[in-house]
Amino acid sequence: MEPFKIKTVETIPFTTRAEREAALAESGYNVFSIPARLVTIDLLTDSGTSAMSDQQWAALMVGDESYAGSDNYYRFEETVRRITGYEHVIPTHQGRVAENLLFTTVLKEGDHVPNNIHFDTTQANIEHNGGVAVNCVIDEAYDPIADVPFKGNMDVAKLDKVLADVGRDRIPLVMLTITNNSGGGQPVSLENAREVSQWCRRHSIPFIYDACRFAENAYFNKVRGGADGAISDIVREFFSLADGCTVSAKKDGLVNMGGFVALNNHELATQITNMLILIEGFPTYGGLAGRDLEAMAQGLEEVLDERYLAHRIGQVQQFGQRLTDAGVPLVLPVGGHAVYLDAKRFLPHIPQEQFPAQALTCALYLEGGIRGCEIGGLMFAMHGDWPELELVRLAVPRRVYTRSHLDYVADICAKLYRERDSLRGLRITYEATVLRHFTARLEPVV
Numbered sequence: 001m002e003p004f005k006i007k008t009v010e011t012i013p014f015t016t017r018a019e020r021e022a023a024l025a026e027s028g029y030n031v032f033s034i035p036a037r038l039v040t041i042d043l044l045t046d047s048g049t050s051a052m053s054d055q056q057w058a059a060l061m062v063g064d065e066s067y068a069g070s071d072n073y074y075r076f077e078e079t080v081r082r083i084t085g086y087e088h089v090i091p092t093h094q095g096r097v098a099e100n101l102l103f104t105t106v107l108k109e110g111d112h113v114p115n116n117i118h119f120d121t122t123q124a125n126i127e128h129n130g131g132v133a134v135n136c137v138i139d140e141a142y143d144p145i146a147d148v149p150f151k152g153n154m155d156v157a158k159l160d161k162v163l164a165d166v167g168r169d170r171i172p173l174v175m176l177t178i179t180n181n182s183g184g185g186q187p188v189s190l191e192n193a194r195e196v197s198q199w200c201r202r203h204s205i206p207f208i209y210d211a212c213r214f215a216e217n218a219y220f221n222k223v224r225g226g227a228d229g230a231i232s233d234i235v236r237e238f239f240s241l242a243d244g245c246t247v248s249a250k251k252d253g254l255v256n257m258g259g260f261v262a263l264n265n266h267e268l269a270t271q272i273t274n275m276l277i278l279i280e281g282f283p284t285y286g287g288l289a290g291r292d293l294e295a296m297a298q299g300l301e302e303v304l305d306e307r308y309l310a311h312r313i314g315q316v317q318q319f320g321q322r323l324t325d326a327g328v329p330l331v332l333p334v335g336g337h338a339v340y341l342d343a344k345r346f347l348p349h350i351p352q353e354q355f356p357a358q359a360l361t362c363a364l365y366l367e368g369g370i371r372g373c374e375i376g377g378l379m380f381a382m383h384g385d386w387p388e389l390e391l392v393r394l395a396v397p398r399r400v401y402t403r404s405h406l407d408y409v410a411d412i413c414a415k416l417y418r419e420r421d422s423l424r425g426l427r428i429t430y431e432a433t434v435l436r437h438f439t440a441r442l443e444p445v446v
């Protein structure tokens with residue numbers, strides 16, 4: 001059961017099918033452009049959508065809005081140091097700024113950055129700075145039904161290949177995304193993180209986590225094997241293997257806005273801090289208010305509670321189980337923050353060039369007022385490289401929806417699966433040159 005009770009409620013919107021039809025057409029068949037007031041269950045993202053606790057709301061009241069040196073920063077710094085073990089803590093207003101600060105500082109034209117799978121903003125930040133983002137996840141990650149417990153793991157042989165191809169001087173750092181969002185929210189094992197760490201040490205290449213969902217990743221290590229003890233100890237052990245991290249606290253920070261870079265390297269931290277002052281703000285607030293730092297520090301503590309994690313991960317697993325029981329094709333095993341529908345198997349009659357995952361995303365909205373997110377060709381095939389997977393991510397916000405909300409979503413998915421032959425593909429009518437999925441417009445293929 002939920003390890004919390006509800007103090008404040010928010011009414012959710014209900015719409016008619018005609019309203020949803022009109023909203024889809026107006027949005028250019030892109031759910032990013034649909035107003036939230038027309039969405040009944042919003043599973044677009046688990047990012048920045050968490051419900052804060054009473055303690056976090058209380059934390060807002062002790063915000064100290066001094067330009068420099070607010071107490072909230074010191075509490076935040078102490079919390080991040082204790083959780084990660086990293087010395088330098090640089091607040092940012094969200095994860096992609098942390099990435100931007102890191103890559104504008106370390107990347108040179110033509111550098112290669114390996115990761116298990118880069119998240120879209122990470123890839124875009126690397127490419128925008130003239131680098132090449134290379135995905136080195138294990139092959140099983142691309143097989144949606146390979147039921148392996150740590151499907152987010154890095155294939156170290158693929159790191160060897162990048163090294164052999166481009167040489168050590170062209171690899172400014174190795175990243176590891178925990179959990180691996182773009183590959184299904186799959187965890188990385190402690191053992192694998194250790195191997196990556198040893199590889200990086202052997203070649204004197206810095207090792208940095210993209211650690212947005214670090215607590216969920218640690219919990220998986222506890223329940224799927226590989227690590228024992230308190231979640232905070234497992235987390236600390238993970239971080240001890242690397243040189244730093246970029247974090248969007250909009251996930252496991254349990255806040256609506258916030259992020260940070262944490263590092264041990266003093267010189268790199270200094271360079272990044274100088275850049276921070278240029279684009280975000282003074283080093284003791286980043287792009288945030290003092291009260292936001294206080295709520296983030298509190299959220300980072302709460303996320304380590306094992307009861308919270310058992311409910312959180314358990315809720316997503318139950319949601320996946322209900323879909324599996326209805327025969328709906330999913331990425332298995334179910335990951336930490338979302339269920340990923342496998343659109344290639346759901347809609348085998350829609351060719352990849354007609355964006356089956358986007359077609360399914362639109363159908364979910366039309367049928368049930370549910371908003372999911374395409375992670376497939378629309379997101380990744382900008383330069384003609386079609387991704388292996390066509391997924392629809394149904395991300396579960398933290399502490400927001402109850403089991404009956406997710407049962408409703410599962411029932412709509414099952415209905416669409418029964419009626420799948422009637423769904424049609426889409427074609428693009430407008431696209432931007434970077435991160436096109438946010439603003440693209442499409443139309444149905446008739």
Ligand code: F0G
Pocket residue numbers: 044045046047094095096097119121122177181210212248249250259
């Ligand atoms: N890295 C990962 C693994 C992410 O999942 C995200 C965001 C970011 C970096 C960037 O963080 O949004 O705070 O700038 N993921 C969100 C999502 C947007 O929906 O998965 P941000």
